[in-house]
Every structure is written in structure tokens, then in C-alpha cells.
Amino acid sequence: METTEMRGGAASRGLRFLVSTWLLMLLVTSETNGVTWNWNQWWTYDGISGTDFWGLINPDWSLCSKGRRQSPIDIDPARLLYDPNLRLLHIDKHRVSGLLENSGHSVVFTLDGGKVPLNVTGGPLSYRYQLTEAHLRYGNADLLGSEHTINGKAFPAEIQLFGFNSQLYANFSQALDKAYGIVGISLLLQIGERSNPALSQLTAGVDQIKYVGNTYTVHHLSVHDLLPDTSYYMTYEGSTTMPACHETVTWVISNKPIYITKQQLFSLRQLTQAEDANKGGAPLANNFRPPQKLHHRPVRTNIDFSNAGGSCPSMHREAYYKANTWTHS
Structure with a gap:
């Protein structure tokens, strides 16, 4: 029937x-x-x-x-696999400059290559990766916006830091469709009274990029300071979340959010997909791909559940999660 x-x-x-x-x-x-x-x-x-x-x-x-290794995914806390071999993730601390742009699909920060590359090592990575850009995803409402979700719940926004394997490939474009080519670091954003200071610096000139192709320069940004104050993360093998959906990304999702204010989100929601004021265009918000099927991929973590008092509380409670409730005090 x-x-x-x-x-x-x-x-x-x-x-x-x-x-x-x-x-x-x-x-x-x-x-x-x-x-x-x-x-x-x-x-x-x-x-x-x-x-x-x-x-x-x-x-x-x-x-x-x-594809069967597509991103983003929903992370089910009950299915996380503790991997004692996972190391601490390291991102260089020196400051960088770059351009923030309204690409028509996202708010993209492109790092100035400079003389000293900004490297990512450790964590689940076997190679050294050079950070090249960051993408900001967000919704037109506070209860949606992130691409990765936790236990079926979305966050208002997500910052994704991308880098290429600089030991095997010459640049991001060459690495994009190659094995072990890309690392994606996901920072989930929650609404708070005060913003992460590095995020405030990054978004200070958002009103200058209302239309597609508009840019402004960000000086002396510490990407390291965007990270939340936790060493815990989840990781899995996935893809880029825009066409052509290359399945070459090792994803690292931090197990604690950083904070963005309502005013910052309001400013971001004023951005448009139009090229100028004379051409109509939809808002840039809701620039996220829905979660994709996991297809039996393992999602590993460096959180040792045996030190969590024998229980595994929900990672998502009233639209936020805290790593500290999981770990041995």
C-alpha cells in the first residue's frame, strides 16, 4: 500500500x-x-x-x-566517539589583515597572504594547513543560521575558517578537490550581551558592504582570538557546503560557542544580494545549507566521557551548549 x-x-x-x-x-x-x-x-x-x-x-x-560525505551535519551527542589520539588544535597567534566582502552568497573574509602564513596544525590533522578565508553564515531569525547543528538545534550564526594543505598543495584552489586538501574550523555563534572582541573587529565595517562586491579592509585581526576558551572539539570528514560540494574537508567543530550581539546580527541582516541600490535583491541572510545525511561516518571528539561523572548531558540546552559540563573538573 x-x-x-x-x-x-x-x-x-x-x-x-x-x-x-x-x-x-x-x-x-x-x-x-x-x-x-x-x-x-x-x-x-x-x-x-x-x-x-x-x-x-x-x-x-x-x-x-x-555524495556520501557531505556537509554540514547534525551532531548527535549520543553518537560521538571519543578518540584519545586526537591532539590539541593549534592556530598561529600573529595578527593578519585582509578584506571583508559581500560575495552575494556570504560575508567572506580573505586573508592577506603576507610574508608569514597563518598556520593550523594538530587536532585531527596530519599535515600543516594555511588559513586563507573565513565565511559567516547567519539567519534572518535568531533560532536559525548555522550550518552545523547540535542535537537537531541550530545557532543564530556560524563562522567557518578554511585553510589548505600547504605541505601537499600550492594554494587553496589546487587543494580544493584533492585528498586531505582542506580544513574547515566551525565556530558556532550564540547571542550575548557582549560580542567576542575579535568578531567585533571583524564586523565593525559591515555597513560598508551592503551590496554585492563591496569590500572593506580589516587590519591586525587575531584569528586565534576568535576561538572560544576551550580545547574540546568534534571532528569528521566532510565537504565544502557550497557548490561543487568537494568531499575534501576535515571539519573541526569547537565544543563551545562564541558570542555575537543582537545589534551585530541586525547589521548583518541589512546586507543584500543586490549589486547596488537601484537593483532589487533578496537579503543575504539564511545563507546556510541544511544538514546532510551522515551515511555511517564517525564523528570523533577529544572529550573523554569517562571523566564526565558517568553521564552525557545534552550539548544543547535552551539554544546553547557548554563544554565544561562534559568534562572532569
């Missing part, structure tokens, strides 16, 4: 097929008329160019729909 769920699934697949067919016809028509199709301008986070369709229209993005 056909169930409502089965009919709903079939209808959803039918809709995706129809939309992908329409997009393919649009692509062919555009190419026939001499119009260049820009994939980076096409994709969004909702509608017919949203996350459900990334892997259906562009063959180069097939991992977005067919």
Missing part, C-alpha cells in the same frame, strides 16, 4: 526532475543565443536554484546530490 510519505517523496522527486529539466532547457537556450552562463551567479540557498538543485543541473556539482 502506498503511504502518504511515499507519495510525498515521489512528488518531491518529480518536482526536482521538472525544475532540473527546465533549468537545462534554459541553459541550452542561453548558450544557443550566445549568452554565457555563469554558474557562480546562478546558485542560491532557496527556490529553483537552491540547495536541492545544486547537483542536478551542473555535472561538475554532482557530489552535491550524490
